[in-house]
Amino acid sequence: MAYSMTAFTRQRRDTDWGTLTLELRSVNQRYLEPHFRLPEALRDLEPHYREKLRKALSRGKVECHLRFERLEGTSSLSLNHTRLETLAETLEALQRRLPQSPMPDTLALLDYPGVTVSEGLDEDALKREALALFDEALTDLNAGRAREGDRLAELIRDRLTGIREQVLEVRTHLPAVLERQRQLILDRLEHAKAELDPNRLEAEMALIAQKSDVAEELDRLDTHVAEVERQLTQKGPVGRRLDFLMQELNREANTLSSKAAVTETTRCAVELKVLIEQMREQIQNME
Numbered sequence: 001m002a003y004s005m006t007a008f009t010r011q012r013r014d015t016d017w018g019t020l021t022l023e024l025r026s027v028n029q030r031y032l033e034p035h036f037r038l039p040e041a042l043r044d045l046e047p048h049y050r051e052k053l054r055k056a057l058s059r060g061k062v063e064c065h066l067r068f069e070r071l072e073g074t075s076s077l078s079l080n081h082t083r084l085e086t087l088a089e090t091l092e093a094l095q096r097r098l099p100q101s102p103m104p105d106t107l108a109l110l111d112y113p114g115v116t117v118s119e120g121l122d123e124d125a126l127k128r129e130a131l132a133l134f135d136e137a138l139t140d141l142n143a144g145r146a147r148e149g150d151r152l153a154e155l156i157r158d159r160l161t162g163i164r165e166q167v168l169e170v171r172t173h174l175p176a177v178l179e180r181q182r183q184l185i186l187d188r189l190e191h192a193k194a195e196l197d198p199n200r201l202e203a204e205m206a207l208i209a210q211k212s213d214v215a216e217e218l219d220r221l222d223t224h225v226a227e228v229e230r231q232l233t234q235k236g237p238v239g240r241r242l243d244f245l246m247q248e249l250n251r252e253a254n255t256l257s258s259k260a261a262v263t264e265t266t267r268c269a270v271e272l273k274v275l276i277e278q279m280r281e282q283i284q285n286m287e
Contacts, residue, residue, distance in 0.1 A: 002232050003287040004148030005029065005060035005239075009140040013133045017126060018070040022133050024141045028285045029061035037065045041123055042130050049134055056138055058237040059287045066130065145287065152282050153232045156242075159275045160225050163249070166268045166275070167218050167225075170256070173264045174214070214259050217252045221272075224249045228279075239286040246280040 005028040013020045034053050036046050045066075053062055091103060228245050231238045253276060257269035 001146065001235060002149040002153045002238055003142075003145045004152055004285050005145065005287050006148055006285050007141050007144035009137050009144060011133055011137040011140065013129055013136075015126060015129050016071075017122070018068055020126075020130055020133050021067045021069070022130075022137045023063075023065045024137045025063045025065075026057070026060040026141060026145065029059060032057055032059055033061045035061070035063045037063075039066060039068045042066060042068065042127060045127060045130055045134075048131060052134060052138060056142060057287070059239060064134075066134075068126070068130075149286065152286055155282050156228065156232065156279050159279045160228060162275045163221065163225055163272060166272050167221050170214065170265055170268050171218055177265060214256050214265070217256045217259070221249065221252050221256075224252070237287045239283060242283045242286060243280070246276055246283060249276045250280075 005026055008023070008025045010021065010023045012022075032054065034050055036049060038046060049064060053064075094101065095103060224245055228242060228249075231241050231245070250273065253269055253272040256272065257266065259265070
């Protein structure tokens with residue numbers, strides 16, 4: 001099953017101390033790249049969130065934004081004097097060594113981890129709620145990535161059908177194309193009143209036929225199309241494999257174009273390149 005790397009979810013949970021709101025947003029990225037914005041009281045949840053993402057996702061840039069809105073009267077702030085004194089001593093030592101460096105203001109000091117303590121707030125219970133909320137959000141995000149992946153796979157299969165049609169058209173015209181080339185060469189020779197040794201003529205005709213024969217390229221196109229179809233049904237990430245297959249499909253389309261000696265083959269080669277590029281653009285969003 002193919003998964004997209006693009007999805008968004010917003011989940012909310014009411015607790016005894018306030019409301020937790022979590023947003024997860026993922027977009028395409030070569031590797032898994034998580035970014036977190038968490039409230040100070042819940043900042044130490046980041047390693048747990050990161051590990052859950054690592055187990056659930058393989059690729060994508062994922063932004064996680066957790067907000068906590070306290071209910072009025074459920075908690076109050078007090079200073080951690082020991083922490084504040086340690087911080088002040090450190091700042092004094094820093095100012096002596098670097099007298100020109102600016103010092104933080106009062107609000108910045110309050111934002112420093114551990115300086116303020118929320119009284120009346122059960123942080124352990126709140127963290128459990130935040131972890132459960134993350135699990136819900138991650139499940140919903142993956143469901144969205146799966147729905148988007150299904151749509152991408154459908155678009156890719158439509159293009160694969162188009163490629164098969166172009167390959168079939170080239171195969172249909174191939175005998176007539178070779179015969180037309182042979183007749184064109186004979187007509188030119190006749191027009192120039194050239195006299196060639198019959199054996200030399202047959203050798204030249206065989207060489208031209210070999211250079212114009214695209215049966216091998218058509219066979220490889222069929223093989224790559226079948227492999228793309230197979231990858232779309234596999235479990236786990238398939239984006240990188242599909243991207244590689246797009247390169248191989250494009251290689252065969254280029255060879256077909258270079259061997260094209262008549263309008264029909266050239267047109268089919270151009271159409272193949274268009275279809276392959278359309279698939280490649282969609283695959284950039286697949287995990």
